[in-house]
Amino acid sequence: MADLSARPEVTEGQQTLTKVSAYDKFIAKEGIPNITGFAVDDVRAVEVKPWARLDCLGTYINLDGTAGTNDAYVAEIPPGGKMAPEKHLFEKDIYVLSGRGATVVGDDPNNQTSFEWKEGSIFSIPINVSHRHMNGSGTDPARFLAVTTLPLVLSLFHNEEFVFNNPFAFTDRYGDNRQYQGEGRMYTGNSGRVNVWETNFIPDIETFTTFTWKERGAGGSSVMFELADNTQAAHVSQFPVGTYKKAHRHGPGAHVIIVSGTGYSLLWPPSAKVPEDVIRVDWKRGGLIVPPNDWFHQHFNGGAESARYLAFRWGSQKHGFVFDPGEADMSEKLGGAQIEYEDEHDFIHDTFQETLDKTGTKSKMADFIPRLRS
Ligand SMILES: [Fe+2]
Incomplete structure (x- = not known):
């Protein structure tokens, strides 16, 4: 029987594993800032940069106290702008920091619902349901803060296709359209x-x-x-x-x-x-x-x-x-x-x-x- 307590011999050409969380890898390629540290002085004033994936401006915020379990980001939709539609296998709670707009919700293009929001609103779209946020003003930007479970979900499954393009419908989470x-x-x-x-x-x-x-x-x-x-x-x-x-x-x-x-x-x-x-x-x-x-x-x-x-x-x-x-x-x-x-x-x-x-x-x-x- 092999002695499992012994360190195995290194064979020629054997590679060394490198550890990286799928979340860290993902946000590194997002192309927007990532604010770290203990606290943020004013999320209404943090700098946001063009965010190609979501067609808006944004910055991630990963503060020490999350311990990598959840994260935040600020997204800003330019006047008259629409963010890219998205669906995903993580939860996302949103707080509108400034401006006003609307969100269209639903996987079936022929059966969608929508609701309007403004500064001070909070909302969440049920997990893995398609949605799209749009600015309701032609002159002022709209800015919101999102807190999400992406770090936990993406690091656990480490497969972006699974997290961002998954056909499963969590119908048990839908609730009633009047909830919007x-x-x-x-x-x-x-x-x-x-x-x-x-x-x-x-x-x-x-x-x-x-x-x-x-x-x-x-x-x-x-x-x-x-x-x-x-x-x-x-x-x-x-x-x-x-x-x-x-x-x-x-x-x-x-x-x-x-x-x-x-x-x-x-x-x-x-x-x-x-x-x-x-x-x-x-x-x-x-x-x-x-x-x-x-x-x-x-x-x-x-x-x-x-x-x-x-x-x-x-x-x-x-x-x-x-x-x-x-x-x-x-x-x-x-x-x-x-x-x-x-x-x-x-x-x-x-x-x-x-x-x-x-x-x-x-x-x-x-x-x-x-x-x-x-
Ligand atoms: Fe507390």
């Missing part, structure tokens, strides 16, 4: 603590009603979204002037996009020293942060108006998956992944107070942190 007009259904999330709106299209994320989610702290409110029966999910979170949310941690790939307000986030790995190793990211409308896998992160409203963000992320309320956030709104002391206000380092509130003092904004945190009232 903003109709949907409200559910209770599986924790019993959140509301979940299921649809394919939301006309305006900036004004969509949010619901109190006291477990995440300080007067904050949220609403969860299930779009196009995806494994990716979304939510909007709003927090009042003079407040901040509790720190928590979960898996990779949560793209947090600032919709309104100004403030900052603190991020640190569980093994880090607080405050020495804490990273601060200041943000405003258009900011994008992806907290790294299992890092604590905490969002602070540092401005004079309420702050709202949209998150495209793993963690569907319907489809369990390896990157589920788990009990991210429950104290670590109870087996969850959240730091309650009374357990946080004094640095957290002290820094917040210093930030507010610079603008003369009053903190409301004494209502939530007992030590501040003594």
Whole structure:
């Protein structure tokens, strides 16, 4: 019997394997920029370059916190322009950053549906359904941010033909055409603590009603979204002037996009020293942060108006998956992944107070942190 523990002899002409992910190979030939790093200051202002495959302008965004599980891109459609039609075997959630336009959906040219969108809309086309985005203005560009599962899907199957030209129809994900007009259904999330709106299209994320989610702290409110029966999910979170949310941690790939307000986030790995190793990211409308896998992160409203963000992320309320956030709104002391206000380092509130003092904004945190009232 052969000794399998021994390193095999190298035979003449034997080649060495080189490792590259199919995703990295794919985006290298896309011919558009790829923004990397920890956060993006303003996705509304990032530079976009001609993108031949989709007949628009674009840039990829691959931030550290995705851990290669999902990605983002910004696409800009010139005035009067139409993007190339496409279908693909990965999920894609879209947030319209500016302008207005329409999307035509359907594999059968004689049986398509369409819907109109504008700045503030979010939507998702069911996986592997043909679609085409077009600008509705002849004078202004239209720009959107997409968060997709392409890195995972393409790296796993490493076959572009399979991913981009696959005849399988996921009819179980289609839903109802009225879902493209903003109709949907409200559910209770599986924790019993959140509301979940299921649809394919939301006309305006900036004004969509949010619901109190006291477990995440300080007067904050949220609403969860299930779009196009995806494994990716979304939510909007709003927090009042003079407040901040509790720190928590979960898996990779949560793209947090600032919709309104100004403030900052603190991020640190569980093994880090607080405050020495804490990273601060200041943000405003258009900011994008992806907290790294299992890092604590905490969002602070540092401005004079309420702050709202949209998150495209793993963690569907319907489809369990390896990157589920788990009990991210429950104290670590109870087996969850959240730091309650009374357990946080004094640095957290002290820094917040210093930030507010610079603008003369009053903190409301004494209502939530007992030590501040003594
Ligand atoms: Fe989070």
